[in-house]
Amino acid sequence: MRVCAAAPFEMSSAAEAAEASAEANDVRWRPHDLLRLQCLRPFDDEPAWVRDAFARAPYAVVRRALGANGFVAIGVRGAGRAQRYGTWAHADDIVNVVSPESLQQAQPADARRALPSFIALAALQRDACAALTTFVWGPTGSAGFELATQTPSVTEASDLDLLIRTPEPLARNAARALFEHLQTLAQRIGIRVDAQLETLAGGVALAEWAAGKTRVLARHASGPHLVADPWAVAVQDGGA
Incomplete structure (x- = not known):
């Protein structure tokens, strides 16, 4: 069973589309954005759980992969960590985009607030002097x-994943100061x-840069690259 659907286009056209998108500064959707979709078009060898997962929550996350004009690389989440499926959405099927930063002050349901990930997030949200206050x-x-x-x-064992735009x-x-601040919080709560720095x-993982x-x-989008300075090296195809 595939964990990622085959691209419904020629990869050469994907590279051309990525170049054109970079020139137009198209930031309608970026990695880690959540897309609400009006439908999820099926592909061959799709895992059986995907339809139920999409019925529960018609959202998918933008993943890092080159896409041709009219397509967006997405990932569908299932009930457990093993249920992750990479596929493709048609741009015309996107109803709404939810960026990570738009969720910075979002609150979970009252019955879910005691979960460790949400406790950690709440601590970051209310700390006006925290190292994160200068970042998006x-x-x-x-x-x-x-x-x-x-x-x-979120479960009791879930990590708290953060995106920091830099x-x-x-x-x-x-x-290092930012990493140490987050590690102190994590150790205090036990998660x-x-x-990740964008x-x-x-x-780029904050831990690696720190x-x-x-x-x-x-x-x-074109694959992982080892770089000395993530701000001096912009990969040529523009698909950050």
Whole structure:
């Protein structure tokens, strides 16, 4: 069984579309955005759980992959961690876009507030002096999905995943301070907080950049790349 549907287009056309999109600065949907869809078109070898998952919550997350004109690479979430399916949405089927930063101050249902991920998020939301206050950021992963869809997705064991937009270079010492702040919070609550920086070269783990590594892994639509400076290297196809 596939974990990702075959692309419904030639990959050469996808590269051309990515180049054209970059030139037009098309930011209607970006990695980690959640898309509300009016329908999810089926593909061959689709896992059996996908239809039920989409019926519960007609949303999918934008994933990092090159797409041709009129298509968006998406991921569908099922009930468990093993249920993740990469597929494609038609742009005409997108009803609404929910960005991580639009969920920065979102609240879960009262009965769900005691879950560790939401406790950690609440601590970040109410701390006016926190290191995150100077950034555009928001929750992704299970917390972001639940806040956007009101579909229970977070468990006692869930991590808190964060996206931090960093269009400008982030100094290593600032990255270390931010990482240490998040780690202190995570240790106090007893969960894992996983933060990703959105850079010119793609998504970079805050932990890697804060660690002072010579090169870090940048996750990009064209694939992962090792880069020395995520703000000095913009991958040529423009699909960050």
